[in-house]
Amino acid sequence: MRWIEKLGRYAEKPMYLVLLALFPLFCILFYLSLQFHNLKDISQQFQQIQQKIVLSHEVRMKKKQFLKEKKSFDPYFINKELENIHFLSQEFSELQKILHHPISGCLPHLKTRFDFLNENCLHFKEEKIQVSPLVKETEEIQMKPIEVDVNDLQKLLSRIEGVEIADNVPLPLSPQLFITKFHLERKQKESPQTYLLKVHLLKREFHD
Numbered sequence: 001m002r003w004i005e006k007l008g009r010y011a012e013k014p015m016y017l018v019l020l021a022l023f024p025l026f027c028i029l030f031y032l033s034l035q036f037h038n039l040k041d042i043s044q045q046f047q048q049i050q051q052k053i054v055l056s057h058e059v060r061m062k063k064k065q066f067l068k069e070k071k072s073f074d075p076y077f078i079n080k081e082l083e084n085i086h087f088l089s090q091e092f093s094e095l096q097k098i099l100h101h102p103i104s105g106c107l108p109h110l111k112t113r114f115d116f117l118n119e120n121c122l123h124f125k126e127e128k129i130q131v132s133p134l135v136k137e138t139e140e141i142q143m144k145p146i147e148v149d150v151n152d153l154q155k156l157l158s159r160i161e162g163v164e165i166a167d168n169v170p171l172p173l174s175p176q177l178f179i180t181k182f183h184l185e186r187k188q189k190e191s192p193q194t195y196l197l198k199v200h201l202l203k204r205e206f207h208d
Contacts, residue, residue, distance in 0.1 A: 071206045074173040078140060078203065081159055081171055083122045087152045088194065092117040120146050122156075124201070133207075139180070140201040147187070148197050160201065176204040 074080065086092065095114040098107075124140040131137075148156070151166075158168035160177045181200035186193065 072173060073175040073205060075175075075205070077171075077174050078124060078201075081174070082156070083124065085122065085152070085156065085159075087120050087146055087148050088117055092120075116147075122146060136205045136207065138203045138205075140203055142199055145185075145196045145198045147194050149192060149194050153184075153195070153197070156197075156199075160199075176206070178202040178204070 123143040
């Protein structure tokens with residue numbers, strides 16, 4: 001019966017009665033707080049799962065769209081759109097006009113430069129062709145260095161990388177192209193500034 005007596009003594013003090021009355025409420029609040037944090041964690045996990053699902057869907061759609069685009073390619077894209085670029089065309093046109101003048105016969109170095117520019121084009125040879133059921137990969141090796149200026153370089157890189165650079169926009173029907181070797185050497189005595197370029201490519205063609 002001692003505990004009843006102790007309870008009676010505590011009952012004489014209102015503070016203990018208040019604390020005793022509030023104790024179940026504290027327990028309920030503590031339980032609800034734990035449940036709230038558990039629900040919050042579950043909600044965050046659910047949001048993360050949703051984000052992963054959305055991201056995975058976007059990646060699949062981009063991959064599907066990429067494969068759809070790259071399956072529609074021109075097998076002669078390099079021949080038509082890279083090897084047919086006439087580099088340093090402005091200088092070539094100016095020399096062409098000068099060489100029609102009678103005085104040009106006294107300037108043989110201009111004819112030599114003109115002949116060089118007339119052949120200043122990309123030429124690739126195919127090596128190490130690898131074929132799988134879905135993809136054909138071909139190494140495209142540049143035969144000899146070419147001379148380019150900044151505008152030529154922008155045009156060429158835009159067509160290889162398939163991105164917009166300055167006024168150059170990507171061309172349709174391009175296979176997937178990767179630059180595997182890129183060497184650019186500045187020519188010191190030329191004005192306007194020109195560069196010697198050597199570039200190797202990897203061509204990847206997707207099939208159904």
